[in-house]
Amino acid sequence: MNKKTSSLSKKILKINELLIQKYGIPYRPQNSPSPIDMLIATILSQNTNDRNSYKAFTNLKNNYNSWDEIAKLPVKKIESEIKIAGLGKQKSFTIKNLLNTLIKKNNEISLSYITEKNDEEIIHALTDFPGIGLKTASCVLLFSLKRNVCPVDTHVHRTSNRIGIAESNTPDKTYVLINNNLPENIAHSFHTNLIRLGREICKPANPLCGNCPLNKICKFKNKNYSSTGRNIEKNFMLLDNV
Numbered sequence: 105m106n107k108k109t110s111s112l113s114k115k116i117l118k119i120n121e122l123l124i125q126k127y128g129i130p131y132r133p134q135n136s137p138s139p140i141d142m143l144i145a146t147i148l149s150q151n152t153n154d155r156n157s158y159k160a161f162t163n164l165k166n167n168y169n170s171w172d173e174i175a176k177l178p179v180k181k182i183e184s185e186i187k188i189a190g191l192g193k194q195k196s197f198t199i200k201n202l203l204n205t206l207i208k209k210n211n212e213i214s215l216s217y218i219t220e221k222n223d224e225e226i227i228h229a230l231t232d233f234p235g236i237g238l239k240t241a242s243c244v245l246l247f248s249l250k251r252n253v254c255p256v257d258t259h260v261h262r263t264s265n266r267i268g269i270a271e272s273n274t275p276d277k278t279y280v281l282i283n284n285n286l287p288e289n290i291a292h293s294f295h296t297n298l299i300r301l302g303r304e305i306c307k308p309a310n311p312l313c314g315n316c317p318l319n320k321i322c323k324f325k326n327k328n329y330s331s332t333g334r335n336i337e338k339n340f341m342l343l344d345n346v
């Protein structure tokens with residue numbers, strides 16, 4: 105499929121423009137975090153809010169000198185350091201296993217070996233680690249390596265299906281549909297602003313359709329105009345603050 109000419113690409117481009125009109129071009133730090141920092145921050149962000157996962161990440165970064173030091177900690181200690189992010193048992197196991205596997209495999213804790221690979225190869229390499237799925241791996245591609253890849257979390261999945269740019273029952277299928285049709289150089293603004301829309305306006309229950317910049321092009325059958333409550337701004341993005 106030609107990404108530049110498909111009608112889905114054109115629709116994604118239009119949505120991106122409307123979201124930029126509403127929210128502006130999202131903040132993006134000049135210096136990208138290393139892939140290993142980004143991967144661990146994203147593991148911590150699973151099933152919690154950005155403020156709690158940011159706190160868990162800074163607990164690890166501020167209390168220890170290096171990932172090597174953290175690799176030597178008992179898994180229970182890692183679990184207590186990241187408790188605020190929830191799912192401590194699972195996340196501490198994933199982090200400890202990742203760090204120790206890298207030491208065994210490469211004699212160092214670094215993911216620099218993935219940076220020359222193409223997007224697909226990187227996804228394959230990262231999802232080989234237990235506990236790391238497509239969303240987590242694609243966040244490394246977008247936020248650390250600045251590739252034109254749109255990760256699909258629960259907000260991107262829900263809003264994309266409501267708007268009509270995807271028709272799928274899982275975030276991973278939505279990921280394929282969107283990324284096969286993603287125009288060049290828009291992944292960061294499209295992803296970030298769509299998450300913001302999902303948190304503030306296109307909420308899981310009672311979306312605020314009367315306040316939505318995508319109202320005219322959205323195909324959702326059950327639009328809600330009964331509540332036009334104030335939007336609560338939720339624009340702190342963990343992965344742009346690692």
Ligand code: SF4
Nearest residue numbers: 306311313316322324
């Ligand atoms: S119009 Fe309603 S359902 Fe459609 S994207 Fe906006 S808030 Fe979501």
